[in-house]
Amino acid sequence: MTHRTSRHLALATAAVLSLGLTACSATADAADERLDNGDLSTVSIGIHSGWDEGIAVSHLFAAILEDEGYTVTNQEADPGIIYTGMSGGDFDVNFDMWLPETHADYLDEYGDDMEDLGAWYDNAKLTVVVNEDSPITSLSDLADASSAAGNRIVGIEAGAGLTRIVQDSVIPAYGLEGMDLLISSTPAMLAELKGATDAGEQIVATLWRPHWAYDAYPIRDLEDPEGALGAAEEIHSMGRTDFTADYPTLSSWIKAFRLTDEQLFSLENLIYEGNGASPEIAVRTWLDANPTFVDDLKAAAQA
Template sequence: MTAHLSRPLALTASAAALALLLGACASGEADAADLTPGGDQKDLTIAIHNGWDEGIAASYLWQAILADEGYEVELETADPGIVYTGIAGGDFDVNFDMWLPVTHADYLEKYGDDLEQLGSWYDDARLTIAVNEDSPLVTIADLATQGDVVDNRLVGIEPGAGLTRITKDEVIPTYGLEDLDFVESSTPAMLAELSGAIDADRNIAVTLWRPHWAYDAFPLRDLEDPEGTLGEAENIEMVGRTGFGEDYPELASWLAQFTLTSDELFTLENLMFNENGGDDNEGSAAQWLEENPEFVTTLKAAADKA
């Protein structure tokens, strides 16, 4: 005997089927709404090393680029250790300031299995010990024999920075600077002290790095490092969380072509931190892009050809 659904039951079944269909369509629309036209996830969190100006500049530059492409970008600032722990744990998506092969090598060794290396955008980054241009000090070794010139102080940056670790583990023991007061502070505090010393015509020694706008703002000179404790020129690389390339295929292709020349980086940093005083980084990045209208077009064209 053939079974027949009663009319009320048949209507109920049809309504359920329609609800499932509409739900599937709504889900598909929601999923599509979460993607960019290029198929990337829209939401992106960029992690920035606290006080590292080149990384701040690159991060705000990419925030401006991606905002124009329909991404929703959030910026988070923290010390490098927290940044790489967060990326490895999936709390952040990408960082633009991993210095290799030396400065951040310990983080890559520790978290490398949970990171995706996305390419290098700058290839002449250097760690330095800098002094005022007219300082009598010539080499880092002079800090051991003429430390009184700088009040027996070396002004550093954040405790979690690779530069701080290398200064403590390599520079100080190699050159016998244990009697020097190595001040671990922050990049803004170091720059404030540097500015004050230059204005007062007072000798000072600070941990610094190239590229940095301070070399244009102040008359500085790097101390020679005959023992090579600060390493050779390094690359500044981008690193993402596991699955970054899968979730952001178009962006990953753009990042693979991203580079800044020294002049480009200098003009961006100078605009952001000198002319605008670091008070409007979003506006500074947008202004730089307006003044360099071919930058994004050229980058995208290179990605399309790759």
């Protein structure tokens, strides 16, 4: 290698490093830019893969924030990856921490590196549902009336917590050993719900709130007087450390954010049963159908 070649390589390397430093500096400058409302202009949302309510709400907020001038990015991953990323500052906010039970371990491990921005939904729970016109109203009545639904409880995946709780708690608590718990998959369970309700047939199935099926199909929960399915949980929004300081306006909106069952189920239904519409298009459709939602949210934040 000649001295000249070495010098050219050194100059080229220096130029690349200079460009890299300039790009990093530009990225840092962009990340530090603030909007007129005092917030940083960029927001990254971490979304739990497969958690329909969190996916729906995350895309709803992304649309709202884009309209307000923010640059929004989002990424789906398992909850553990999301909370690890938040603790390291890779994500700014997550809208789907179930408390006090489901995500308690994550809160214990990463809570010191996150801010709890409050609960936006307070009726998250495991359920057993029937068709709306079923004569059965309570799990305590199910054993005596099980033949009407073919002595079946249509379940979901074998490894799901809901499946375990129905097997270990619900069935013995209500004497349902004479019913078959069909362990299959969530899509198969939903297909059974659709088929039975479309045909006007009786069905008993495991489900959970929130879920778009409550908006899509004529179904209702069975009462659980023994509490075998557990108490309702809250769904919290979580910000990374210093989120409120970096996003004073957005944090006030998130703290004021609430969705009713009707609002949430209709939003989810547009995404998951909306003729294949992307989440981005579905949330725009929902916002068009709820034209005062953003203004109401801002008003609630200022109250």
